[in-house]
Amino acid sequence: MPCYKLALILKAMWQPKTAAALKHKIEALMDRGAIMRDLENLSERALPCKISTHNQWHNRGEYLLVDFYAPTITVESMMKHLSPNVDVIRPNIVKHTLTQELKECEGTVPIPLEKKFYYTKKRKK
Amino acid sequence: MVAMVAICGGLRRKKLTHLVTAAVMLWRRGCSRYKQVSSKEDLPIPMENPYKEPLKKCILCGKLIDYKNVQLLSQFVPPFTGCIYGRHITGLCGKKRKEITKTIKRAQIMGFMPVTYKNPAYVKDPIVCNVRYRE
Numbered sequence: 001m002p003c004y005k006l007a008l009i010l011k012a013m014w015q016p017k018t019a020a021a022l023k024h025k026i027e028a029l030m031d032r033g034a035i036m037r038d039l040e041n042l043s044e045r046a047l048p049c050k051i052s053t054h055n056q057w058h059n060r061g062e063y064l065l066v067d068f069y070a071p072t073i074t075v076e077s078m079m080k081h082l083s084p085n086v087d088v089i090r091p092n093i094v095k096h097t098l099t100q101e102l103k104e105c106e107g108t109v110p111i112p113l114e115k116k117f118y119y120t121k122k123r124k125k
Numbered sequence: 126m127v128a129m130v131a132i133c134g135g136l137r138r139k140k141l142t143h144l145v146t147a148a149v150m151l152w153r154r155g156c157s158r159y160k161q162v163s164s165k166e167d168l169p170i171p172m173e174n175p176y177k178e179p180l181k182k183c184i185l186c187g188k189l190i191d192y193k194n195v196q197l198l199s200q201f202v203p204p205f206t207g208c209i210y211g212r213h214i215t216g217l218c219g220k221k222r223k224e225i226t227k228t229i230k231r232a233q234i235m236g237f238m239p240v241t242y243k244n245p246a247y248v249k250d251p252i253v254c255n256v257r258y259r260e
Contacts, residue, residue: 007237042193089236090236092234092236094231094235097191103220105220105221106180107180107186109180110180
């Protein structure tokens with residue numbers, strides 16, 4: 001099963017409320033056949049801009065990162081479940097970065113002079 | 126020699142010049158001044174350039190770029206506009222520039238990085254690109 005990461009921005013609420021909301025989301029994930037891997041909390045902080053969702057303006061938000069293994073079908077159904085949720089400001093599921101291999105970068109390949117001065121592609125006439 | 130002259134008198138000018146050049150070539154081959162080199166020991170051996178320098182690396186070569194690392198991404202964005210600096214300013218190679226652009230867009234859409242301006246906390250960061258700001 002591929003590894004995904006859920007970057008969740010929750011509404012700024014009292015701590016027990018946030019905990020309950022998070023628990024609800026994770027239970028929903030596990031119901032769809034996901035296996036939790038890691039949970040990170042990047043504290044509650046000011047959002048980069050005012051975001052409006054569900055007829056409300058938000059200035060502050062709780063940033064959470066959830067790593068999980070899940071079948072590919074889960075992603076769509078999870079997004080459908082999270083978007084109408086009032087507590088959630090912005091849900092995003094992405095492929096996990098550590099699973100992608102870091103390609104070896106040899107260096108800046110010098111562009112030959114011909115390519116710089118002559119237009120090689122065929123122009124449509 | 127006389128016979129040759131008689132023959133040349135009968136022919137036309139073009140054919141005459143051809144005959145003359147052929148005669149000169151034969152005469153030259155006969156001379157010992159021009160020698161054919163038979164052995165190839167002195168010729169240079171074909172090989173890769175031994176003084177080749179390793180390719181120059183851009184500042185982000187071999188480093189992992191993450192959408193959460195907003196400070197790194199903000200270094201390639203001007204403080205008052207949302208645009209991303211071009212290759213002639215940043216000095217990055219093609220691959221890394223594309224990666225940075227995609228990661229910046231990702232961070233902006235996901236709500237980690239502001240779009241229209243640079244995060245004021247990261248304005249005082251060391252300048253990595255080839256820009257000069259007004260003081």
